Amino acid sequence: xxxxxxxxxxxxxxxxxxxxxxxxxxxxxxxxxxxxxxxxxxxxxxxxxxxxxxxxxxxxxxxxxxxxxxxxxxxxxxxxxxxxxxxxxxxxxxxxxxxxxxxxxxxxxxxxxxxxxxxxxxxxxxxxxxxxxxxxxxxxxxxxxxxxxxxxxxxxxxxxxxx
Numbered sequence: 001x002x003x004x005x006x007x008x009x010x011x012x013x014x015x016x017x018x019x020x021x022x023x024x025x026x027x028x029x030x031x032x033x034x035x036x037x038x039x040x041x042x043x044x045x046x047x048x049x050x051x052x053x054x055x056x057x058x059x060x061x062x063x064x065x066x067x068x069x070x071x072x073x074x075x076x077x078x079x080x081x082x083x084x085x086x087x088x089x090x091x092x093x094x095x096x097x098x099x100x101x102x103x104x105x106x107x108x109x110x111x112x113x114x115x116x117x118x119x120x121x122x123x124x125x126x127x128x129x130x131x132x133x134x135x136x137x138x139x140x141x142x143x144x145x146x147x148x149x150x151x152x153x154x155x156x157x158x159x160x161x162x163x
Contacts (some may be wrong), residue, residue, distance in 0.1 A: 006043075007044070010043045011040075013043075014037055014044070015038060017036040017037040018033075020036075020037075020039060021034050035066035038061040038065070040064045041057060041061075042057035042058050042061075042062060048100050049120070049124075050121070051123050051124060051125055052125045053124075055125075063115060094103065
């Protein structure tokens with residue numbers, strides 16, 4: 001019973017903050033609502049027992065992408081961009097696409113309504129760490145080198161020319 005209450009509370013936070021991302025007039029308020037929405041998704045992962053995905057959601061999305069968006073809004077945006085309305089003339093097709101998605105989502109959830117989990121949620125960090133530091137150590141390090149190279153390239157392309 002308590003799991004359902006927590007789920008519905010987190011789902012309402014996610015839905016309301018997602019609506020805030022789209023409907024609020026300022027980019028700063030939209031970015032803050034995006035951070036709240038991503039934190040709510042992390043809460044859903046935590047309630048499901050997916051501790052690794054919960055931590056990755058907080059670190060990567062809430063911590064990284066939300067801060068990146070805030071810096072882009074603060075540093076690159078003009079003053080008029082920060083107060084413009086987020087809704088444009090394509091709101092009606094978007095509304096129809098959202099209605100179709102909600103309808104299909106409700107059909108899918110009705111199909112799987114009687115299925116329950118066969119076992120309790122168990123921590124996953126130990127098994128993932130054993131894989132990342134054991135069998136997949138070399139691909140893990142190669143990915144880190146690729147990410148380092150892309151960050152270096154972004155800094156080189158992003159810096160301004162000397163005048």
